[in-house]
Amino acid sequence: MPTGVAIRDPRQQLFDAAERILLRAGPNALTSRAVTAEAGVAKGVLHRHFTDFDDFLVELVRTRIRGLEALGAALNESAGTGTVTDNLTTALTDLFDPVATSVVGLVIARDELRQRLRTAGSRGIPLMTEAAAVLAAYLSAERDLGRIAPDADTSVLAPTLLGAAHLLFADRESGAPDRETVRGSVTAVVAGVMRS
Structure with missing residues (x-):
């Protein structure tokens, strides 16, 4: 994703991506890299909104x-x-x-x-x-x-x-x-x- 492009609701976009991965490949496929790639955002987006990947999963x-x-x-x-x-x-x-x-x-x-x-x-x-x-x-x-x-x-x-x-x-x-x-x-x- 190009820098400087605003993401409407990054948290929801990440949650939606995680749910798609869970449906497609199950819990073992869920990683921060997989979620950000699925969401089409830089990995730093996840870490801007959550302390770490487990914090993201807790919120999910x-x-x-x-x-x-x-x-x-x-x-x-x-x-x-x-x-x-x-x-x-x-x-x-x-x-x-x-x-x-x-x-x-x-x-x-x-x-x-x-x-x-x-x-x-x-x-x-x-x-x-x-x-x-x-x-x-x-x-x-x-x-x-x-x-x-x-x-x-x-x-x-x-x-x-x-x-x-x-x-x-x-x-x-x-x-x-x-x-x-x-x-x-x-x-x-x-x-x-x-x-x-």
Whole structure:
């Protein structure tokens, strides 16, 4: 890129480039050189906006975590409507879009990234932990409405649903599972707590 040419939103341009690399080649291909080359900017652009490459990755993941707010709001709004199984199936399918699935792989693969995210307030496996909280809030709302059993432990159900779904979506080679496969997994997990 020629010097002196303004970049509209360099941070977003770098994030978009990183997501394209994750989708195309996976977490192991994500380097500062690969990101800047994909974004079509000089390597110094990344270092002008982020302390180092791990700082960039932390912000990439935190952007995804902030995106969970919209998913959580939509899911909570669906409480009491449709079926619990369908609402959860939709939420898990939306949650595990190809980029999010790749970001989870990135967090799992990079110890330094995981540590920095934990220092910034995330726990467990960052992004997954926050997603489990979103699911638990929805399940609690459905429990309060009487659509699932009053003794249902939402703090156990939520990560169980999340883990089961992650296993379905994590295989980059086979592609995303179809809706009925996800629904079957959700049905199996919540069968014991559903109210008729």
